[in-house]
Amino acid sequence: MTGRGHLMTPGPTPIPPAVAAAMAEPILYHRGPEFRDVLARVLPRLSEVFRTRSPVVLLTASGTGAMESAVANLCSPGDRVLVVSAGHFGERWAQIARRYGCDVVELGYEWGGIPDATDVEARLAESGAGLVFCTYCETSTGVVADVQGIARRVKAGGALCVVDAISALGALPLETDEWGIDAVVSGSQKALMTPPGLAFAAASDAALEKARASTSPRYYLDWERALTAQDDLRNPFTPAVSLVRGLDAALDLLLAEGLEAAWGRARRLGRACRAGVKAMGLELFSPDDDRSVVVTAIGVPDGVDGTAVVRTLRERSGITIAGGQGPLRGKIVRIGHIGHVGLDDVAAALEGLELALTELGVAVEPGVAAASARDAYEQGVTV
Amino acid sequence: MTGRGHLMTPGPTPIPPAVAAAMAEPILYHRGPEFRDVLARVLPRLSEVFRTRSPVVLLTASGTGAMESAVANLCSPGDRVLVVSAGHFGERWAQIARRYGCDVVELGYEWGGIPDATDVEARLAESGAGLVFCTYCETSTGVVADVQGIARRVKAGGALCVVDAISALGALPLETDEWGIDAVVSGSQKALMTPPGLAFAAASDAALEKARASTSPRYYLDWERALTAQDDLRNPFTPAVSLVRGLDAALDLLLAEGLEAAWGRARRLGRACRAGVKAMGLELFSPDDDRSVVVTAIGVPDGVDGTAVVRTLRERSGITIAGGQGPLRGKIVRIGHIGHVGLDDVAAALEGLELALTELGVAVEPGVAAASARDAYEQGVTV
Numbered sequence: 001m002t003g004r005g006h007l008m009t010p011g012p013t014p015i016p017p018a019v020a021a022a023m024a025e026p027i028l029y030h031r032g033p034e035f036r037d038v039l040a041r042v043l044p045r046l047s048e049v050f051r052t053r054s055p056v057v058l059l060t061a062s063g064t065g066a067m068e069s070a071v072a073n074l075c076s077p078g079d080r081v082l083v084v085s086a087g088h089f090g091e092r093w094a095q096i097a098r099r100y101g102c103d104v105v106e107l108g109y110e111w112g113g114i115p116d117a118t119d120v121e122a123r124l125a126e127s128g129a130g131l132v133f134c135t136y137c138e139t140s141t142g143v144v145a146d147v148q149g150i151a152r153r154v155k156a157g158g159a160l161c162v163v164d165a166i167s168a169l170g171a172l173p174l175e176t177d178e179w180g181i182d183a184v185v186s187g188s189q190k191a192l193m194t195p196p197g198l199a200f201a202a203a204s205d206a207a208l209e210k211a212r213a214s215t216s217p218r219y220y221l222d223w224e225r226a227l228t229a230q231d232d233l234r235n236p237f238t239p240a241v242s243l244v245r246g247l248d249a250a251l252d253l254l255l256a257e258g259l260e261a262a263w264g265r266a267r268r269l270g271r272a273c274r275a276g277v278k279a280m281g282l283e284l285f286s287p288d289d290d291r292s293v294v295v296t297a298i299g300v301p302d303g304v305d306g307t308a309v310v311r312t313l314r315e316r317s318g319i320t321i322a323g324g325q326g327p328l329r330g331k332i333v334r335i336g337h338i339g340h341v342g343l344d345d346v347a348a349a350l351e352g353l354e355l356a357l358t359e360l361g362v363a364v365e366p367g368v369a370a371a372s373a374r375d376a377y378e379q380g381v382t383v
Numbered sequence: 384m385t386g387r388g389h390l391m392t393p394g395p396t397p398i399p400p401a402v403a404a405a406m407a408e409p410i411l412y413h414r415g416p417e418f419r420d421v422l423a424r425v426l427p428r429l430s431e432v433f434r435t436r437s438p439v440v441l442l443t444a445s446g447t448g449a450m451e452s453a454v455a456n457l458c459s460p461g462d463r464v465l466v467v468s469a470g471h472f473g474e475r476w477a478q479i480a481r482r483y484g485c486d487v488v489e490l491g492y493e494w495g496g497i498p499d500a501t502d503v504e505a506r507l508a509e510s511g512a513g514l515v516f517c518t519y520c521e522t523s524t525g526v527v528a529d530v531q532g533i534a535r536r537v538k539a540g541g542a543l544c545v546v547d548a549i550s551a552l553g554a555l556p557l558e559t560d561e562w563g564i565d566a567v568v569s570g571s572q573k574a575l576m577t578p579p580g581l582a583f584a585a586a587s588d589a590a591l592e593k594a595r596a597s598t599s600p601r602y603y604l605d606w607e608r609a610l611t612a613q614d615d616l617r618n619p620f621t622p623a624v625s626l627v628r629g630l631d632a633a634l635d636l637l638l639a640e641g642l643e644a645a646w647g648r649a650r651r652l653g654r655a656c657r658a659g660v661k662a663m664g665l666e667l668f669s670p671d672d673d674r675s676v677v678v679t680a681i682g683v684p685d686g687v688d689g690t691a692v693v694r695t696l697r698e699r700s701g702i703t704i705a706g707g708q709g710p711l712r713g714k715i716v717r718i719g720h721i722g723h724v725g726l727d728d729v730a731a732a733l734e735g736l737e738l739a740l741t742e743l744g745v746a747v748e749p750g751v752a753a754a755s756a757r758d759a760y761e762q763g764v765t766v
Binding site: 005007009011012013014015020023024026027028029030031032033060061062063064065068072095096099100101187189195196197216217218219220221236237238239240241242243314320322 | 392448451579602
């Protein structure tokens, strides 16, 4: 491998030096005053990042643990729920809900499809579901759903709206309370610039009320148990104390920049990446619009295996991007541009991609990708 | 706070510099070849530490997540299970099992009681339970159960034996296969010298067969899903990659020392701590025998509040020990001596305890604790 190594996947993402430094501090006792001080800083700022007045449940888990917590706390066996799915992570909602005995109605789009809020409205009315699960950024395809529009229609339809914002939080505008979203789940390893291992669930009063009535078994993922402890600046179980300290440092950085500024930076990086891809003559798989701020999915030219592109890029340039999942395996590659990454990283990834594709025999427009990306980033206009 | 700060709780425990250094390395993509190399080293060595030929499920969770995984994978609603409990963590088994709809028969001892294998045998025969949950080291009291004897009787009684070895693994002799234990759960933040956030479950063939028939809902904690991915050096969900790298470095250290040597070191530190406590004229709450290697629980003299002892020790000497939980709150204090701690740490804790107690008006024998601890450690004989 050459180069210092660029991690350009849509998660985990690289972490800032201050986060690494915080995690290298001596281990704190989770019940001692120093760690309580950390929680006193982290918990309210998580609510700030989620744009909610509700408390945010802090879990030591992957993002999927937070997704399962939403199902386990909000559903009882036999409940009819509507799942909006257009890729790997939407399908995960359906899998989890089925595992909990829910009567799952799926509004399924093909991978890469863009969920439509009016489809959700119609399907909700037809199904009589009491809960709707959807995905803000479907990381497997790069498609970003209009969760504001979906949440409004779900609320109007009398149901609760649950959003997977695992890769979206901190990168895409999200107004949990203002948009009337009842539960939002996320994770530490995306735009929050912290290693994987922490997951979050924000729950509205209505969601917490529903949780009190749910009969699904849960203990480790129980929201009420977590929130009762958090009220007292505790965790019910030994949390990943080093990761929580890293998150504390990451929140310092994110909120010093400002959430809106971070959203704007992600938007400009998305524009830059798409401009570079198009300049090279490649086809975008993810939509060419300003919602595509988390990950740029690129169609691999016919006759080329996407996994070979990922491997060549890594071996030749030390740059790690992601391949396609499920039916898109080998057909797309995905460049993530959230978290602690900048224009130089996106430019390096594009140049590495050019080199890799050329080596694999694909004729791409040489030497233009990085410059186009820079122009798009600096102009700050939609490309 | 004075001093550099000693963490002397029974978890989380201090981590070696090599573990901190490994975790400060750049974040790896969990699906890339470098992280697969990490898993290829970690997974078989976890089995080695558990002394089992079975694979060990690697979870991103607190130890309680691994406990819940045992209940969720092994039990179906209505199953009769026997829980052996003599403190906080034994009661946790019962709480989780009830939450999953099990018909829980509890063999309950008072906090500080020592479970007896013949009691387990009798209660198992009487109850007809198919599963027995027990705790190797009950960290809330310092009591270590004879899980070898319990497991033998549970097997003879035709049931499966599940052991919480969260604080025991790496400190107390544990022979999962040889002793016929069907499932053992543990965590990273105790004798494995890694921060909290990783949890483990070793499951025998019989346990995995039972898991296939269990109808309890689970997704994130599902053993089969995890093991199928691990067979291919993957995780089903984004794992806490930095913690896994830390664990990799910790396993290097632990296995270079040798498991038996680590058990011996823990035993000598336990002897040292008990000798110092007794020399001071204090009463041991945990048993004064060579099983007490994880944590030494000390009765707080009448008229003194244990929480004040913990606070004074921290504020005066920078040493963090644990107080009592549940009914023992204020009545005992607990010095942990597992993980990356040595005789100097135990001596410092004892000297700090002497200072704190003196300040709180307790007459203790001055100046003898550390020397007695050193003697006991160096003689390597039972005190």
